[in-house]
Amino acid sequence: MILLNDPRVREVPVNDCGEQMVSVDGIDERIAVDRSRSEIASNYDRFCYARESVTGMLRRAVAFLPRDVDFLVKEIYRPYSRQVRSFEEGLEFYRESNPELNEEALRELACQYVAPPEVAGHPTGGAVDIVLIQDGKELDMGTKFNDEPVAPENLTYTDCPFIAPEQRANRQMLSRAMESAGFVNYPAE
Template sequence: MRLFLLPLLAFAATACAATPVDVATPAPARPTVQVSPATTAEQAGLVDVATLAPDIRVEMRYAGSDNFTGAVVPGYEARKCLLLEPAAEALAKVQADLRSQDLSLTIFDCYRPVRAVHAFVDWAHHLSDQRTKAEHYPNVDKSTLLGPYIAETSGHSRGATVDLGIIRCKQRYDEALCDPLDMGADFDLFDPRANTDSPAITEAQRANRQLLLDAMKQRGFVNYPMEWWHFTFKPEPTPTTAYDVPVK
């Protein structure tokens, strides 16, 4: 017993005498996000990106049935891309940068109401609904989507995150003559192939993703590595505030 007690006491004394520099500092807690009481886009400070970049293509997939839920998502009453003003202005600059190359952004989603996020979570819990499996999660079991692919809280609700791709136009400003660049995976494909740096895509597809990455990075947007289409403007204007006003 004594042979082990003396080293233990010595260790305890050394630990007590350690300076604060030697003591590990806990990582700071992530700030809590609160839902704003705003009831309109104007009150929330959300602006329509189309007012800043009229030629941007706005699809807003969740305002229709062409999305992984197979239905219009609650909170989307119009096909409008709403963002907080700093993010909207930065996105308009990206569009201007691409315009000179006969390219254009195509928007899949922008600000997302909190109620829409709740609808996504509810859909993920309904495992019997497999209508969109072949298109959106062919190689992944629906029971595994919540967490890795569908978040219970979303940065989109803070008004500075956008999902988008690029289209190339044969004639500038004529949307009918524009085709999407091949990114190797469609928007909202729940699959490792959608990871920005996926090894499963071709060199041409990788080059298209890099084109989007470079264009967005130049104007302050940071990519989410699991989704080639997902970008957040940094620094976020309201990092601790989410919004639940409808898109209309």
């Protein structure tokens, strides 16, 4: 698995394409937005804004789901300042729970859970935190939303062998739909 702090990720050139940011709220009847924001740290009112191309990808992805399953968007856009704070909070959590580890090891642990600000997709409107819903209820994905990977089970890992078959099937359904539309899964979440 390649984490977002891998040097190969940082070496990818990034250019501003000038793409417009638009709300995903209301773009498709099968794409709901969690307006409660109860499970995200950002209180920014444009949390459901994405690059225009990402909204098109979401529309294509939802078409790959069974008709009775929909998307619930938790968060897309996150201000850079919030990304920095979230990463520092994650790093501090791992410092406190693993005082024996050096900074490099702590940073690697934190990168399993929070993208380092210099490569994070949320501040660009390109990363999507999303779950599946059926009849308005979230499907069981094996962990609570925004759960942290904890060794040795690492239940947040997409291909974790320690989750129930139904949870695995739900993860596979989500992954297939998103990947069919061009999204790339971050395997630690």
